[in-house]
Every structure is written in C-alpha cells, then in structure tokens.
Amino acid sequence: MRVLEEFQLVDTETRRLAPKADVLLGQLEGESFAPSIQNSMLRVESGSHADVTALRDELLHLRATVGAAAEPLGLAIAAAGTMPLAHRGSLGITPRSRYMEMSADYALLAREQLICSAEIHAEVRDRDQAVAVSPGISRHLPLLLALSASSPFSVEGSDTGYASSRDLTGQRWPTSGPFAPVRDAAEYDALVDTLVTAGVIADAGMMYFSLGPSISDGSLELRVCDSCPSVDAISTIAALFRAMVAREASLVDACTPTPPHNPAVHRAMMWRASRSGLEGDLICPDSLAPRPAAEVLHSVVDELADELAASGDLEMVRRFVEGIIRTGTSAYRQRRAYRSRGRLDDVVDQLLSETVGWLTEYEGTEGSLFGAYRPNAWAHGDYVDEAVDKGGTARPAYAGVLGAAGELGPVELRNLQTAADRDLSAAGVTFRATGMDTQQAFPLDMVPRIITPDQWAHLTAGVEQRAKALNSFLGDIYGDQDIVRDGIVGLDLLEKSPGYRSTGRAAWRGTVRNHVSGSDLIFSETGWQILEDNVRQPSGIAFAVEAREMMRRNYPALFAAAPQPLNDPAEGYAMMGQTLAAALPPHPQDDPRIVVVTRGKEDGSYFEQVKIAEAAGIDLVLPQNLLVEGNVLWEVTPGTRHRIDVVYLRMDEDMFLSSRGADGSELRYEILRAITAGNVAIANALGNGVGDDKAVYAYVPQMIEYYLGEKPLLDSVPTYLCAIREQRDEVLKRLDQLVVKPIDGYGGSGITIGPEASDEELEERRRELMVKPEQFVAQEVVSLSTLPTFDGAAMQPRHVDLRVFTHLRGNGDGLSVATAPAGLTRVAPAGSLVVNSSRGGGGKDTWIVTGGRQ
Template sequence: MADDGRRALGVEEEFHLIDLRTRRLTPRAPELLELLPHDVYVEELQRCVIESNSAVHRGLDELRADLTRSRATLSAAAAELGMGVAAAGTVPLAVPTELQVTETPRYRRMLADYQLLAREQLICGTQVHVDVVDRDEAVQVSKRVAAYVPIILALSVSSPFWSDGADTGYASVRTLVWQRWPTTGISAHVDTADEYDAAIHDLISTGVISDPGMVYFDVRPSAKVDTLELRVCDSCPSVDTIALIAGLFRAMVVREAASIAAGEPGVVSHPTLERAALWRAARSGLEGDLVDVVTATPRPAAEIVRSLVADLRPQLEQLGDWETVYRLSEQAIHDGSSASRQRRMLRRRGRLNDVVDLVIAETAGRVVAPAVADSDPGLLHGYQPWTQPGEPKTYDEAVTADGRVQGPYREIVAATAELGPVELRKRQSLVEREQSIDGVTFRISGHDRAQVFPLDVVPRVLNAAEWQTISSGVAQRALALNAFLRDVYGEQRIVADGVIPIEVLDRAPGFRSVGSAPAWAAVRAHVCGVDLVSTEPGRFLVLEDNLRVPSGVSYAIANRRLMTQFFPEIPRPEGLLDVSEAVGMLADTLAAAAPPACVGVPACAVLTSGWDDSAYFEHKMLADGAGIPLLLTSDLLVHDGIVYRVDGEHRERIDVVYARIDEEMLMSSVGADGNTLRSGLTQAMRKGTLAFANSLGNGVGDDKAVYAFVPAMIEYYLGETPGIAQVPTWLCAERSQRDYVLDHLDELVVKPIDGFGGIGITIGPHATEDELAARRRELISLPERYIAQEVLNISTHPTFDGSGLYPHHVDLRVFVHLRSGPDGVTAHPVPAALTRVAPAGSLIVNSSRGGGGKDTWIVSR
C-alpha cells in the first residue's frame, strides 16, 4: 500500500543514439548495451534507441540525482564508441534505410503487424510511475488526471523536427506519430480494475494488439505493479524538466486519491475536449495558448502552468516538493520548451547539426546558452558587441560601448523589455505559425525543405540622413551598372578605352551570348538589389550587387505586416515609409519595360520554377500584388517569334516576363508545345516582341571580379564620384594580387567570382588550417575563379534569442527600379529594404545561411 504522504515514484527515459561524426541516428544499441548495467539500461523497438530505468524514490531530489547519474553513465559509455545521447522526442537527422528494428520475437512481430508504424518509430518518450494503493485506485485516478495531461505534455515538448530535417510546425510531432498506434491517447473511461482488464481483454481478442504491454494510453495502470504510469511526455533534454513533471504528476495522484477517498467529485471534461487540448499542447507547447478544459477556453501556457502549480500547492507542501517544483516551473516558463530552444538554435546557426549538438549537450547536463535574468529591465544582461580577439571594437547600431541604448532604440528596447522573454517567445511562435500558413519561407543551404524566414522582434531604424545617402548611392550604382550591361553587350567601349580588361569578361561565367539579344533595350537591370553593410555610424559599404533575380522585397513587406499585427506595443516613429508601395512600383516598372513591338498596355507575367523554389512565396506575393499571372515555363508557347501564355485552349500574348528563375534552367526548359524554349525566346527578344526583367546575361554584372570595377564605371559612364564606397578587392587572376592574397590568406575573405548565398567563402581569421590549406591550393591552380577582400567588422544589432537580446551581425538589401522614359533611364529607390541577420557568432549574413530578418524602418524625416 502506498504512503499518501510520500508515494514512491520512478522514471523510464528513452534516448536516441547519435553518430557524433554525422549527427545522424545510429543503430548501435546492442553494442552500447554491452558496456552498461543490464538492470538499468534495456533495448527498445528501434536499435537506435536505449531505455534507462531509474530506481524507486520517495524524494524528488533523490530522483533527480539518480537521473543525472544515469545519464552521465550512458553518455560516457556512448562517447567511448563515438556516439552521443539525445533525450528528445525526435532528432532531425536520420537515414531511415540505415536503421533497424531490434531482433527479438516480439519486436519482429510488431514490425510484421504494424509495418510503417514500427519502421517510423523514430521517437523517444519519458514515463513517470507513481505508487497507488491498488489497481482500482489507479483506474479511478487516471480518469481524474486526464484534464491536466496536456499541461504536462506542453512542459515536455522537444520534437519540432522530423527525421528528414523538416520543421513540422509542431512542438511535439512525436505526439502525432505516437497517436497512430491503435491503443494510444485517452484511457478507457471505466471505474474499476476489473472493468479496465475486461476492456483490455476485448482489445487483445480483436487481434489488433497482442498483449497488455501494447496498451499505450497517456495515463494507464501498470500491468505488473501497483503504479500509475504517465506516458504522454516527449523525452526531455533537461533533467530539471523531468523532475518538474514527476513532482507535478505525483502531487496530482495524491490530490485525486484523497478526493476519491473523501467521496469528492473530480474535474468533469469530455474526451473530445481532452483530445483537442492534447493536440493544442503538441502544436504550441509553452510558446502559445493551451486549452483550459474546465472552461473550454484558450489561455496562455504560462498562466495555465502557474495555475496548476498553485492549485497543487497543498499536496506539494505535504510531499516536501513545493519549493523545488515552484522554482523549476518558473525556470521552465522562463527558458521555454526544448522545441523552442531547438528552433532558436537553428535560427542562430542555420545548421541542423547545431540543433543535434544542443540536445546532446543539454542531455549531458551542459549549459549551452546563458540565461538572462528577468530582473534586467532591458533584456541586455551581458550584452557585448561581438568582437574577435585582437580586432577593433564592433560598432553596434543600438547599444553604445558602455551599454547604453541610444537614439530611437531607447523606446523600442523599453517596449520589448516590457513584454518580457516569455511573452516575446509566445509572440514569435505566433509569428512563425502565421508565416507557415502564408508560406513566408526560405530554404537554408543544405536543407531539403524550406523553413520559415524568422522575424526578429527588434526592428532596425534608418534615419532620413542615412536613407538619403543610401538611396542616392544605390541609384547611382544601378544606373552605372545598367550602362555597363548595355555597353558590354554592344560596343564594349569600356573595354576599348582600357577601363576594364577584356580578360575580366572572358573569365566571367555570367557573360552569355544571349545577353546581346535585346540590343534595343535601354534598361537591362529593371530590378536591382544592392547589399550594404555598416562599419561605423552613418557609413555604409556596398558588399555586392544583384542584377539577376534579387529576392527579398516581399519578405520586407511581410515583416512589416507581422510586426504590426503581433508587436503593436513597439512604438513606430513618425515619417515611417510605407513598404507596401513596393508592389505597385513593380507593376509600373514592368509596364515601362515594354518591348518595341508591344502595342497598347503590355501584358506582363512573373515566371517561377515552381513551389519548391526557395523564394516561391515572393514570386506569388508579387504576382498577386501586381495583378499579373504567375507562370511556369510549361505555360509558355513561342510561335512566330511571339510568346504566349497557354491556358487550356486559350492563348494570351505576353510582352514582359519578370523572370524569377535561373537563366540556364529557363533556356533549357520545355514549353507548352514540348519544345525547348531557348531558340524561341532568343528570337522573340531579337525581334523586340519580348522583354525580360531582368535581362538574360545580367550575371556578368553580379560577378565578384566585375564588382571591383564599379567605381570606375560610375566615373566612366556618369562622370560622377561614387556616393557609396565599396570593399577593397584583390583580383586573384592578376599574379601580383594573387601573391598578396596568398601571403595574407589568414587575414582576408576569399570568394568565388560567381558565388552567391555565402557559398564557398573562406574568412581567413576564422578558418581552420585545413580550410586555409585547401583554399591555398585552389588559388594556385585556379586563381581566376576567386577574388579577395578585407574582413569587415560589420555592425551588430540587438536580436532576441529567446531569453534576452544579443548582438548579431546584420546587412541591408536595398532595391532600386530602373525605367526608360522621355527623360532617359531613371532610378527609383524602393521604400522597402530587407535587413538580414547572421546566425550568432557568424559574419556571413545571408538568407540561405540561416539567421533571419528584421523589419526595416526607413524614416523620411
């Protein structure tokens, strides 16, 4: 019989086994089990999972110490074999074909009977056992605690990613996978152990399950001993979370057992509502609302957790657990769920490997990120602008070297701090949910699927003077580059006059013969994207130019809408420019791009490679906003030098195509008639019946070697001094410059001339010896493929990382439209700029490398 004052409890934990070299699941449990005590560690269905069983304890602190020791033993043994141990519902890297079901008769039978369910059982859970007087009490208590089970699940959620690396949108996808088994979910609503056993007997009689061990209710009486089992939880990286859940569950059992003995009714809730509450907990965890099953209303998770802890205070004090459970519950609310921490790590670093490393480290009890005290009024506890040893102090745009928030950021940071980390995390979760619904996604390099494009809560402010410098400087640059493109595909005066060596063009991969097709075009770079960085107050440098398919303006528009919707407390300055004007500007720019043979209002279209394009969201938003069709190459038909849009039997002439597709993919694609588009599109451009925005062949203007000559272009074509400086650049194709780069390789950034998305970059001061050696060999054998630049100490900006504000490097993509009219070619800066945020500790700021973005506030006065 259980002692109501100190009912004993124990825990079973399941752990994923990770290959530390690949960060993938590895089926080596039998090998690891040979090194471990067989009475504590046992096999599971999948050979990439090991289960550990704690001893039975009456004290919560003793249980926590036992779990800590058990994890330490397991982690140490795994490390000897090159493995890590991860306590999480799922881990994001696995190759299912490499995994194996454990070779026992029972597990082989389960594989044969349940097929996909067994093969995809790449999940881990935690079970808590609490003593009961007898199985009748267990059955009655299980019904009465069902209303509170979703709260427990919300505390444990740790499975936001599936094994293919995709963000599922759920805090606990393990719950969804687990509920596919036929006997999971809410327990049978019966009143006695005999009725419960009869229900289980009937289940076994159906042949759907083979034994009582396959009853996986969220709360169930044990089939072997007098305990009540809580089975709903994900495995938890944090031992503190397990201790908190065990303490709460035991207190619930004590309370409900006492109420039963006193003849008092329990909470009455409908199973349908309980299931809905469980789904909501799996969806949002601690970062959203949970369902209050008593009132059938949504309430903030933090509020519901605090209410449960307060309601259980008499039992927790009786058990001696009050202070521990209260402290751990507040810590859990402050830190957020493991699912939230994993997503934050992906935003910070942009790599799933780092997510796996985070879970392994937390499982082993190592602190990965410093906690920020709620008492800090500005969430700037320990805020230090990011600087490498020996480098000059990094310029932070919002916080001075002595920690003072300056200028317009004083009110912004104050409003952010007023919301607090818990509310900010909740709002961020709501933002990501909205982004997922709207498709505001981008594909991070190396990922098969697109992820949401994270929005940071602290906007970036550009004052009127800064915007005047930026907008006029990038407009000047766009005009010069457009003149260069017209010239280089025509007379090549700039080459004849010795401003640019012909070798630079010969080596430029983006210099294509198709570029000469629209010889009539006054504008070739209709939509220009210019990437800038700041290195000191008011000083911006051009990092690179984007004249092919510059993306990002729709993300700037979406960021403004999301900030307005979810963070209305952050005060907006007067004179804030309206980002939504960008869509109307695009419609005007495309109309102005009409080819010579166009009669009347030009018919325009946006061309995309399809929904799996990393920026498909932008393609669709721009097409819808501009009121023009979004087409695939298979929708195009070229006949007699004229391009048509084909829709069933209907044909409609197209005059202007805004091409958001790789040039080579476009030209090699098959049109509606089954023929390759290359010759037909080229003919249409030559005849002046079709205009591409941006023109094909513009990649030569994006070339990193050509970039070095843009200041000379501005002087040559415009007769002006550059309004914005750019980064000093060495052309490795030139022997003397290459030799300088080789001598200073550990001090410079080396980039491929045709690179994009931060791919192929070596940052000398941060590179390993092996990386430098490999780059040295490439510079010696293929120097013409690379340029080198100084390492810039680019500015940082306060970025919310889940618990406080930390400095992350930022850049700025500014957009300029060029149009041809009576006054010649004119430049029109777009009042929507995209601030991109680098992962923590990284100097590479690019959407495809992770990090995210900020709402950029351009102030006109």
C-alpha cells in the same frame, strides 16, 4: 519515485538514427539498460528516489554513462520524442521475439514507432489507489505533455506543425487514452485479461493509457510525456506528478475525488497541448477556457504548493518552472535552431548537447530581456550596435520600441513570435535556404531597423549613382567596349567572368539593362558601404512588405512606438509594375503584355514571385508554356495564345534558355532572335551576371567616375583580385584574416571567413587559390553592425545588412532612377558574419523615417 527514459540513438557523423542499440547495450552493464521496439532506441531506468534532487542527479549520471559507452562506437544519444533525420528503410525492429511478434501483429504501428517517451512512476498505497487517483490526475495530463513537448519534426525532417507529434502517433494504439475506464485493480486486471484473450494486446505491458498501475511494482505510471532533453524539465514533471498523486489520494480518501473531464473535452485539451506546447494557450482544466500556458502552469504549482512543500520540492520546482517558461519547450528550441541556418543537423546537435546536460540549469534567465545583452563582444573586434550603445543604453531612436519589448517580456514575445510564425506559414511567406529540402516560414524578427531621413537620403543617392554606372557598364561591354579600350577594365577580367555571356549582346543598344538593382549595404565604424551589387534577379521586396505586415498584425505594441511619418514598403510593388511597364522592347504590340517567368514552386523565392505578379496584375508563366514563332514570343495554354512583350525573368538564365518550350524545342536561339528583332525585352537583361561578379565589383568606383564623371557617394569594401599573382600571394599569407568569395557566388555560397574557418576549410581554400585563383576575390573582414534579435529567451546581438531596390526606366530624355521606399534588413545566423537569406538567418522590418531631414 523513478523515471524510465527512452533515447534515440544517433550516428555522430551522419546525424541520422542508427539501428545499433543491440551493439551499444552489449557495452552497458546493469538492469538500468534495456532495448526498445526499434533497434535505434533504448530504455534507461533510474532507481527509486524519495528526493527529486537525487533523482535528477541519477538521470544525469545515467545519461553520461550511456553517452560514454556510445562515443567509441561513433554514436550519441538524444532524449526527444522524435528525431528529424532518419531513413526508415535502414532502420529495423529490435531482434527479440516480443518485438518481432509486435511487428507482425501491429504492422504499420510498430514499424513507425520511431517515437520516444519518458515514463514516471510515483508511489501509491496499492494498485487500487493507483486506479482511483487516475481520473482526477488526468485533468493535468495536457500540461505535463506541454512541459515535455520535444517532437516538432517528423523522421523525414518536415515540420509537423505540432510541439508533440509523438503524442498524436501514440494515440493510434488500441489501448491509448487518459486512463482505463475501471473502478479498481481487479477490474483493471480483468480488462487486461479480456484484451489479451481477444488478441488485441500480448500482455499488460501493452496497456498504453497515459495513467495506469505499473506492471513491475505498486506505483502509478505516467506515460504521457515526450522523452525530453532537459533533465530539469523531467525532474519538474516528476515533482509535479508526485504532488498530484498525493493531493488526489487525499481527496479520494475523503470521498471527494476530482471528476475527470468529458472524453471529448479531454481529447481537445490534449490536442491543444500537442499543437502548441507552452508556446501558446492551453485549455484551463478548471474553466475550460483558453489561458496562456504560463498562467496554467503557475496556477497548478500554486494549487500543489502544500504537497510540493511537504516533499521538499517547492523551491526547486518554482526555480525550474521560471526557467522553463523563459527558455521554452524543447520543441520551440528545436525550431529556432532549424530556422537559424535552415539545417536539420543543427537541431540534432542541439538535442545531443542538451541530452548530456548542456541545458540543465537556467542560469542567467532570471534577468531582464536585455540582461545578458553584450553590444560589443564580437570575437573579431569591435563593431557598432545600431540600437544599444556600449554602456547598454538604448540609443534615442530605439528607446521606444526596445522599451515596449521590455514591457512585454520574453515569454509574451515568444508567444507572439510563435503566432507570427504560424501566420507567416499560413500566408505562404516561405523561403528555402541553401541545402534545405523543404520551404520554411521566412524568419522575421520583431525588433526593427530604423533609418533616419538623412541616412536614407545618403543611401538612395549612393545606390542610384551605382545603378546608373552599372547600367552604362553593361551596355558598354556588350557594345563598343569603350571602358576596355580606355584601359579602365581589362578584357581579361571580362573573359574570366562566368557572368559575361554572348547572350548579353541580344538586347538593343541604349535600352535599360538592370531595370531593378538590389544593393547590399553594411554599416560599420567607417559608415555605410556597398557590400555587393545584384543586377541579375535581386529578391527581397516581398519579404520587406511582409515584415511590415507582421509588425502591424503581430506586434502592435512595438509598432505603436514607430517614429512618424514612416515609409510604406508596399509602394515597392507599384514601382515594380511601373518599371516593367517601361521596359518595353522597340517593337511592342498596342496593348503590351508583361509576364513573370518562373521555374515554379520549387524556387526558393516563389512566394515573392507570386506576390509581385499579383500586385502588378501580371501572370506567372512557366517556360514550358512559351513558344516563339516569327520572332515573336507567345504564351500558349490549352485554348489560348497571347503575345508577350516583357519577360520579368526570375530563374537562372541558363536554365531558362535550355528549357523546352510549348513545342518541345529548346528556347535559347528562338528567344535570342526575338530579343534581337526588338519584339520582346527581358528584365533584367540576359548577360547581367557580369555585373554581379565580385571581381568586377572592385571596379565600380572607377565606372562611376568614367561614365558619370562623379565621385562615388558610397564606399566599396577594398577587394583583392586573386587573378593577379601579387594580390593572390598576399591573400595566401593572410588567409586566416580575410574573407574569400567566389566571383560568381550566389547567396553567400562558397564564402570562407578566415577568423571563423577551421584549419581544414582554410587548407581546402588554399589549394583552390593555387589551382584556380581567377575564380576568387578576397576582402578584409568588415565588422558589420548588429541589432538586437530575439532568440526565444532574450535579446542577442546579430549582424545585419540592408538590401534596397533601385529602379531604372528609359524615357525620351534618357534614364529616370528611383529607389523603392523599402528595405530588407537581413540577419545573420548566431555567430556568423554571413548575412544572406539563402544561408539561413532571417529578416527584420526596416523603418525608414520619411519626415524632414535631420
């Protein structure tokens, strides 16, 4: 038994495919190494082994050998069906006559052959036997493909929706399919001759059937598998394949061969395997009914137990199978790596690590769902885990839902999670993290956060107090500036704030400015604190609603454990409509019209904008459909013209004002005149960015006392203002211990977390603080609480925060304030304290218990 693996060649600096296989092969000696059709790929072939353990050891050795030769060249190898980062234009066919001829003959098929497979050779008595056993073995090809699935991404980096897109690409060749329709080796050779004579193939090496006689020896060759980063997975497939050959050979010799499936059925089975891998159902080869992939795999292992025992592989196969089922396919792990931070670089790095042996043994995977859970193991000090105490016991509020998750187990949870991801994508619940080129399904975890009635009462009182104080502040600084005159806030603080704009003076005095506030809260050893204020365009309500729908639909067993009575986050939509309806300008029309102004589908939160518009019964409008005439704002479309009273602005203020309207003119001055005339209101108001300023954040406690005459109900995180020389110097001394933020940073951008930062990152931030200190603040590292989050194999603690949404409405008596019964719990990527959707991570459903106070 031997294995031929194809590897992708990656530039370690750019993480992109590198067309340098010819250079690398010049550094490798021996017959084990050979080129492939693309110069960004190479082929590595093992020797023949009777023992699978010895085969596995050689595969690891060969990978290490190639990796060692590649490293000085700035290269690395990845065993994967496809790689997600490549520039087709920079790649090329290997400059050998055979491959150049194939490129000329097959054109598109050859140029796009950026796929890698693993070929396994099993010994047979002769070539006739290789042909004879192929039909019966073909029944199991879908399972073997599913085990190896490692090509979820296209070379352009988009998610194909398939676990093995390589298999779909490979089916385009004229000599593809399960096996050649022949009865013996002579007929097989005659078919090869016919196809060569017809000019369809150049030689027998282009017979790309999934099963067929080897052209180099008397073995049977399996060609259905993706190249797979896990050596254990390839070793398992090799052992299963050899056992299948042995079993079917005995049946053929007894004149009772296993019949193949109908070609249409086989094609459907292969499609199902390509689509889902092991994370879903496979079509059972016996009943042809859908069955969980793990059940199909266990059944096949049991069926082959005698053959596996005879070859000494049974114990190893059972151990590896359990690990593979628990850990999932490479395709699944790649998607999880991508969704963690929204970076394809992370996918490439994971593949590079696994290829050289990082994922060889499935140590620790035999434990329970929480077997490796460490609720107090963060490198930067102790923190609070809200669901599990330091002894590893579920806290009372979480006992029910965590117990239900444990009963389901990691494999079922992963299957449910995969189905949930598909549902979220189908429903358009997407988000684009910073640096991502495409939208992706918003990652939602199945373990909820639980907020007790007492906690919720405390939080809502605190955020409502804060929203009112910020509203007063915004009205004041764009009016009489009493807070500046009284020495509470310095004028220099405002003037240095990028969010302090002259546009803020356009709104009428006394009107609400922060109609909807998003407050980011954290929980730590010291209790609840406000981390950030968001009074520009706070997003997240739609994702809070979808998180609840996901729990109901995809995790009914977990949702059944929810305490009662429970909040309904969808009420947040109704509140949004009511708040916008109350945001009328001084001179509205009799039948006011409200719209959501968006920059369109390219916006990272476009899904949410659509949902709010649908729920509130209002229209989405692009800036190019707006027109101002006579200080009145109109929506203009072909054949229609409607006056607008309220604009719910969901795009950057500068982008909106600099956009060209329906008449081709810049909107800025006409819009400002319409606002000043009292004919249109903007929610949230222009100029509100100063309220999001991280330096202004430090003064909110004083604002609460100044405007409301109250003590703050929620603490802020102590903040250093780097614009003040003494405070900046203190920050520079403790740079490796503090969190440094840009004062106008969106979505966690530009943050340096001292204990996590590299020396280079700290030095760059040090230079910035010396040159432009007024653009930064610093805070102590807060040990954000954690919650269990499923990583595909087990629960792991991940840091979380909580965004809640407070609404302000003007009425005859002043202001009314209310907080939506919805919270978006956001989850940080693994190993990070930065909790923000635009930086990756994800979210959780937030269960707010609405019963009596406890």
